[in-house]
Amino acid sequence: MPAQDAQALIEGLVASHGDQLRRFLLARVRNIADVPDITQEVYLRLLRVPNVESIRSPEAYLFTVAQHVLQQHTLEIAALPSAELEKVLHTQASAAHSDPALEVVAAQCLDRLQETLEKLSPKTRAVFMLSRRDGLSFDEIAVRLGCSRPMVKKYLMKALLQFRQRLEAAE
């Protein structure tokens, strides 16, 4: 089939499903900085499809391809040597991006995290803020809050889990 037909199909899909694809990826990656690259890869793969006319549902196909790219992306990360992997995991940049649609989703995400923060128990909230914002060690937090070090660990875990559950409920 002529290349321009594939091009036209993809342009149509981008126009009609671009936002949906971004939300789909965002809900699964959560590292906003990666979404534009992955989106690009999805479109490039669609362009290489040999028989576009054989695809019955371009929408379903779009998301299948996205799923594959996503999986490969996480597998690529998973294949890194340990030291590299830890570096990737712990130095995730909250990179500035210029896509307004993504910024809206990111802002909604922040609103939900803010809501959750306000609902955390006082100690859970204090542990999260002292660790995250103030960079205090677990020993320092334990002394300040008058609880044991293992409890600090538990409170932080609880805070993270509640944030995550709130985001999941919104998906």
Add this chain to the structure above:
Amino acid sequence: MDHQVRSKMNTQIYEEACAWFSECRAGDLDDAGRREFDRWLRKSPEHLSSYLEIAAIWNDGPSLDPGVSGPRTS
């Protein structure tokens, strides 16, 4: 897979991801612990992406407003 089973499995992965994240923050992992963490991360794409999600939530932390409630300790 049954939706409820999948959702329960996911919940467990997220609980483990939060526990590992907290361990890493605590700085308590020795070599054996780090190897165990590494193995856990590589169990499946879901394990890795759940950890990435928790790391992304952590990254958003400084943008949150702690408000007036809660113990001010300083």
